[in-house]
Amino acid sequence: MIEIYPLPAHHIKINKLKSLLAIVENSVKGGDNYLFRNLYVEEDGKETDILKNGQNSYAAFVSWILLALELIEHPHATVDGAEKDLIASGWQEIQELKAGAVLRWERQEGHQHIGFYIGNDEAVSNSSKGTGFPWRHHVTYNNTRKVEKIYWHPALEDLN
Secondary structure, rough: OOOOOOOOOOOOOOHHHHHHHHHHOOOOOOOOOOOOOOOEEEOOOOEOOHHHOOOOOOOHHHHHHHOOOOOOOOOOOOHHHHHHHHHHHOOEEOOOOOOOOOOEEEEEOOOOEEEEEEEOOEEEEOOOOOOEEEEEEEEEOOOOOOOOOOOOOOHHOOOO
């Protein structure tokens, strides 16, 4: 007869802020990050990569990270969809920048943009011009793009 030894139950609580910042920082370390470059859909019988090999990946980058930490309900390919999910998932608009906050920048050239504030006047978002990869940059793109909204979730409050 085989004896069964149950594993002990561990009750853990993920530090969502520390984990979020680590994931975002890791996305721009050590080379290119290919995770958020492609999402294929079929429309009118034709297959299309709606992320255009990373050129339209800003909402996918943000939403897939937040989804992994259970801070939103669904992944998104558009900023509008991601922003609606943020609000529905308990994110609140705040006035001051906090590391871990989600930023929405002003629309430029018809495009909305979303990313993360990581502190020290720096943000990480997916590059919509050039590489199509996540990159670290000044929070206002050196005063060329205004932050319109800053979102914060209560689950990001320090556990200590």
